[in-house]
Amino acid sequence: MTPLLLVLRMSKYRLVLLRHGEGAWNKENRFCSWVDQKLSEEGVKEARDCGRLLKEQGYKFDLVFTSLLSRSIHTAWLVLEAMGQEWVPVVKSWRLNERHYGALIGLNRAEMALQHGEQRVKLWRRSYDITPPLIDESHPYYMEIYNDRRYATCDVPKENLPRAESLKEVLDRLLPYWNSTVVPEILKGKTILISGHGNSCRAILKHVEGVSDDDIANVTLPTGVPVQLELDENLKPVKPRQLLGDQAKIQAAIKKVEDQGKAKQAT
Numbered sequence: 069m070t071p072l073l074l075v076l077r078m079s080k081y082r083l084v085l086l087r088h089g090e091g092a093w094n095k096e097n098r099f100c101s102w103v104d105q106k107l108s109e110e111g112v113k114e115a116r117d118c119g120r121l122l123k124e125q126g127y128k129f130d131l132v133f134t135s136l137l138s139r140s141i142h143t144a145w146l147v148l149e150a151m152g153q154e155w156v157p158v159v160k161s162w163r164l165n166e167r168h169y170g171a172l173i174g175l176n177r178a179e180m181a182l183q184h185g186e187q188r189v190k191l192w193r194r195s196y197d198i199t200p201p202l203i204d205e206s207h208p209y210y211m212e213i214y215n216d217r218r219y220a221t222c223d224v225p226k227e228n229l230p231r232a233e234s235l236k237e238v239l240d241r242l243l244p245y246w247n248s249t250v251v252p253e254i255l256k257g258k259t260i261l262i263s264g265h266g267n268s269c270r271a272i273l274k275h276v277e278g279v280s281d282d283d284i285a286n287v288t289l290p291t292g293v294p295v296q297l298e299l300d301e302n303l304k305p306v307k308p309r310q311l312l313g314d315q316a317k318i319q320a321a322i323k324k325v326e327d328q329g330k331a332k333q334a335t
């Protein structure tokens with residue numbers, strides 16, 4: 069068998085995961101999570117650039133999945149527009165929402181690091197099974213989140229929606245959707261874009277790549293950078309994930325996200 073045929077046989081499906089473009093609270097270094105902040109100007113640009121890059125790479129999407137949060141939906145729209153593929157169906161689910169950061173929602177990461185220490189903030193942000201403190205009715209964003217009409221459309225009653233999640237708990241709520249809805253479409257041979265969030269995409273990576281509980285702490289995704297996965301017929305990766313784009317810029321963007329947890333007085 070020629071090497072080319074070998075590659076063709078092994079890499080059967082391509083899937084793109086994308087953390088949405090920069091949102092207003094990414095810029096302000098606040099835990100955003102289930103608060104429906106919009107894309108910043110920079111985030112709009114990142115999403116358009118991402119669409120142009122995917123077009124250059126020859127991508128033709130058949131289906132796009134998003135969360136119920138505007139920043140993931142707008143990113144999908146902007147990507148498809150930049151590719152001239154606006155007609156492609158977009159399917160939305162709360163199960164692709166960002167991780168629920170509980171009582172940390174709205175707080176500034178650098179200030180939290182000053183108060184609680186950088187190590188504690190790193191554990192809250194990147195550990196696999198530590199759940200942040202739960203949100204309750206006294207939280208300034210509680211009503212805004214749970215009174216939102218979109219959460220009356222979910223496949224679980226509103227009372228059963230999360231009040232805070234570890235990455236493990238994100239995977240627990242995401243996996244049934246992945247298996248019942250996303251996987252069958254991949255297996256039909258559809259080229260799929262998942263326009264999600266930092267931690268919903270990390271949960272998918274953990275599952276698909278079999279990343280260990282410890283190693284997932286070292287996976288950080290920058291905004292607006294497509295992650296290309298090439299999978300075999302059993303949906304196992306045939307090569308390491310590829311973050312598409314200028315590699316020096318991507319490394320700098322990853323460092324910037326990691327540094328958001330360094331102790332600093334908010335300005």
Ligand SMILES: O=C(OP(=O)(O)O)[C@H](O)COP(=O)(O)O
Pocket residue numbers: 087088091094098099100101102166169193264265266267325
């Ligand atoms: O809303 C968030 O992620 P998102 O910008 O991917 O939607 C989280 O606040 C990300 O925070 P983290 O990078 O500290 O996990």
